[in-house]
Amino acid sequence: VVYAQVSPSSSSIGAPLREIQVVGAQRVEPATIASYMDIRKGDPLNDDSIDRAVKSLYATGLFADVSMSQKGDVLMVHVAENPLINEIAFEGNDRVSDESLGIETQLKPRQVYSRDKVQEDVARIYQIYQKSGRFAAAVTPKIIELDQNRVNLVFEIDEGHVTKVDSIRFIGNKRFSDSKLRETITTRESQWYSFLTSSDRYDPDRLAFDEEQLRKFYLSQGYVDFQMISSETEMSPDK
Numbered sequence: 467v468v469y470a471q472v473s474p475s476s477s478s479i480g481a482p483l484r485e486i487q488v489v490g491a492q493r494v495e496p497a498t499i500a501s502y503m504d505i506r507k508g509d510p511l512n513d514d515s516i517d518r519a520v521k522s523l524y525a526t527g528l529f530a531d532v533s534m535s536q537k538g539d540v541l542m543v544h545v546a547e548n549p550l551i552n553e554i555a556f557e558g559n560d561r562v563s564d565e566s567l568g569i570e571t572q573l574k575p576r577q578v579y580s581r582d583k584v585q586e587d588v589a590r591i592y593q594i595y596q597k598s599g600r601f602a603a604a605v606t607p608k609i610i611e612l613d614q615n616r617v618n619l620v621f622e623i624d625e626g627h628v629t630k631v632d633s634i635r636f637i638g639n640k641r642f643s644d645s646k647l648r649e650t651i652t653t654r655e656s657q658w659y660s661f662l663t664s665s666d667r668y669d670p671d672r673l674a675f676d677e678e679q680l681r682k683f684y685l686s687q688g689y690v691d692f693q694m695i696s697s698e699t700e701m702s703p704d705k
Contacts, residue, residue: 483509485541502526527582528578549579551573553575553619555618558622560625561600562594562598570594571591571621572586573619599628599629599664605621626705630667631668647683650679653676654666
């Protein structure tokens with residue numbers, strides 16, 4: 467974000483503010499915009515106070531662009547409002563319903579569009595697919611501009627393939643072989659017949675459960691000082 471503003475002239479540095487004029491407001495009342503700013507009539511104008519006012523307006527999430535200029539003791543506030551969301555649609559989702567995605571995302575129709583909130587919703591959709599083992603999912607948000615400063619928001623989704631466990635390795639085990647330790651956990655390496663089960667799907671929650679299974683196994687074998695030092699996952703290029 468670039469904060470654009472015009473520095474006060476040397477003749478007006480520190481001069482008390484007489485008036486605030488708002489340009490470009492459509493839905494938001496000028497008085498409301500002025501109330502968001504940390505500047506009031508009678509306050510001295512300087513670079514710092516103007517910069518704070520610009521940041522305050524951006525922080526509301528209502529504006530796509532904000533700039534300020536000073537004419538004597540008058541502060542000109544130029545704004546471009548973020549559009550309103552008319553509709554939200556999901557495309558390409560076969561495994562997860564529109565209803566489920568709509569519940570999880572925070573943006574709704576008739577709310578103000580915000581790039582930051584869109585990215586947060588993209589992250590939420592990723593999390594939904596990761597919980598079902600689809601770490602290769604891709605989400606692309608797109609907007610369709612309408613009249614009256616409105617947009618339709620579309621999340622284009624490529625669900626990708628289920629992320630499977632290609633191999634399981636153990637480091638530091640001397641008494642028990644890798645094959646023996648694999649028998650004690652619930653996660654399995656992917657095989658050609660794995661379509662009969664979901665145990666070969668990568669699942670962080672299952673991994674945590676398997677760590678506990680390993681601990682119990684070693685304790686049952688008399689290894690009271692057993693420690694699980696770490697567990698690491700490496701994604702292949704195709705995830």
